[in-house]
Amino acid sequence: MSTNKQEWQDSTLSRVTGRFPERRDAFVTDSGLPLDTVYTPEDEVSAGVGHADAIGYPGEFPYTRGVQPNMYRGRVWTMRQYAGYATAAATNERYRYLLENGQTGLSVAFDLPTQIGYDSDHPLAEGEVGKVGVPICSLADMETLFDGIPLDKVSTSMTINATAAVLLCLYIAAGKKQGVTPDQLSGTLQNDILKEYIARGTYAYPPRPSMRLVVDVFRYCAENVPRWNTISISGYHMREAGATASQELAFTFANAIAYVQAAVDAGLPVDDFAPRLSFFFVAQNNLFEEVAKFRAARRLWANIMRDRFGAKDPRSMMLRFHTQTAGVTLTAQQPDNNVIRSTVQALAAVLGGTQSLHVNSRDEALSLPTEESAQLSLRTQQILAHESGAADVVDPLGGSWYIENLTDRLEASTLDYIQRIDQMGGAVAAIEDGFQVREIGDAAFRHQREVDSNDRVVVGVNQYVTEAPPISGLLRVDATAAAEQVERLRTLRRERDNMAVQISLARLADAARSTGANTIPLMMECVERYATLGEICDVLRQVFGEYEPVGGL
Structure with a gap:
């Protein structure tokens, strides 16, 4: 019987892998962390593993095991x-x-x-x-x-x-x-x-x-x-x-x-x-x-x-x-x-x-x-x-x-x-x-x-591929839904108090320009007067500008 992991690898494991090689040269997690064949207490990678200050109990700092006790x-x-x-x-x-x-x-x-x-x-x-x-x-x-x-x-x-x-x-x-x-x-x-x-x-x-x-x-x-x-x-x-x-x-x-x-x-x-x-x-x-x-x-x-x-x-x-x-x-x-x-x-x-x-x-x-x-x-x-x-x-x-x-x-x-x-x-x-x-x-x-390269198997995509009929009954959004939404929006703009909306939007702009003001109460005033999302965001774009992406995004 082996007394440590190295001894087990040299004796028991090597006898098997010599006859039946493992199916990959190396096993890794999806993030690329290398994986051993088996893990034992010898594989602790920090002094805290296995100790109460690193693992602890549920509901207690550092909450490794959960934020609620039960x-x-x-x-x-x-x-x-x-x-x-x-x-x-x-x-x-x-x-x-x-x-x-x-x-x-x-x-x-x-x-x-x-x-x-x-x-x-x-x-x-x-x-x-x-x-x-x-x-x-x-x-x-x-x-x-x-x-x-x-x-x-x-x-x-x-x-x-x-x-x-x-x-x-x-x-x-x-x-x-x-x-x-x-x-x-x-x-x-x-x-x-x-x-x-x-x-x-x-x-x-x-x-x-x-x-x-x-x-x-x-x-x-x-x-x-x-x-x-x-x-x-x-x-x-x-x-x-x-x-x-x-x-x-x-x-x-x-x-x-x-x-x-x-x-x-x-x-x-x-x-x-x-x-x-x-x-x-x-x-x-x-x-x-x-x-x-x-x-x-x-x-x-x-x-x-x-x-x-x-x-x-x-x-x-x-x-x-x-x-x-x-x-x-x-x-x-x-x-x-x-x-x-x-x-x-x-x-x-x-x-x-x-x-x-x-x-x-x-x-x-x-x-x-x-x-x-x-x-x-x-x-x-x-x-x-x-x-x-x-x-x-x-x-x-x-x-x-x-x-x-x-x-x-x-x-x-x-x-x-x-x-x-x-x-x-x-x-x-x-x-x-x-x-x-x-x-x-x-x-x-x-x-x-x-x-x-098939080094990563995706079942049904690069391995175990079969021909299958297209899936039926998919959800499709009715094209008329967008037209209905636009008409409701236009009706809203006709029926609301537009003067009150403009006053509220102007107050929001002033708050956005002021470094010490909280914008949320002014946004609340705007939405309660039925200002639209686009109108509010346009005010903020005028004050803050728009983001110009760096690189890929």
Whole structure:
């Protein structure tokens, strides 16, 4: 019997591999971390592994094992299925359908014009209205979107960034129309503009004035909307663009550091706003690397907030995050395979301790999901929660020598990246230099080269390929929906008090020019007088200018 790993490799393992060579020259994770055949206590990569100060217990610093002591034994994660298309009325029907089928939170997808600050009748909006999300141009649209859905009872996540402040104001105003006060509202605003310059591209203004809007939201919500998560700092889109797991963590936390520092520099005490910060990560295919990534993320954030920013409130150090399965892994070929992919990814999110989850649908490589495929994705979550046993124990993979080794290595590589970004002057300076875009582009190129050479197997695409008939019953957005949306918008402009709108827009412009004013109360005044999203954003474009991209984005 071997007494250590080297002895086992030299005796037992070598006898087998000499006769039956391993199927690859080297095994690595999706992020390129080399993998040994087996892991033992000898593979601890930092002094902290296996010790209480590095792993700890759930609900205690550094939260490696979870932010709640009993996690899903007390309450399962919030089940959100990201949805939005055609019109506010059509999307409202989808929300009602999902809630009736057991969804426990709403997640709003906005169309591209809404995301970048144009009304549905703007020339640049033509052909895009209602295609990848719901068009929201005014308070009237927001009222329709949530008609019959009590905003004091439902938590809503809104995936919106450049125009996040405006959409938040519209949501608050819609709540008031229902008789729901701002302090009763709960939900999350993505509001993560920095990653738009890195990976996604739905920006409007340059980074520095955009950061001001983020801080304005922090300040306003701390004083008026205390249950609202003011930002969801997102690694998801950078990973979808080709980032590795450690790049996903590093670039996300570098952005988070920039947001926290900007708020502190603006005079906000860190413990006043940090408890409402949240995060958004992807769950990719490599089950164990993803679980380790989520565990490393919690430990990294706890130490960043305590050591870098001096946070005292434990809630400021708790990393709470939403997870979405990986859209980039969905294939148009053999779309039923996507059900298996998304199930494995969802399991990784659950084993990793996510607070909320969206599971992608089988047909999303081809179209927006149908009701039936969205229901199947929701049922995937429900089966994981109630039938798999994955929710019955906190951090069930904790203590695995493999998982702890991966957790430590991902943490170390993430910290190396953060140090490089710090040396460049922080996330905003690195973005202005195009650093993150270049790094992600290089990683994406390596990934695609591996697929093209068959070194990375994608089932149904480069191996196990079969001929199959096209999938039927795809969701298609009716072309008349855009025309209806434009007509409603024009009717709104005719019937509102246009003089009051112009006065409010002028007041907003003055606030935007003033470095000390918070823009959010003036935006609230604009939206309550039925100024449109495009009109508000045009005012801000005139004051802030528009972003000119560097490099790829």
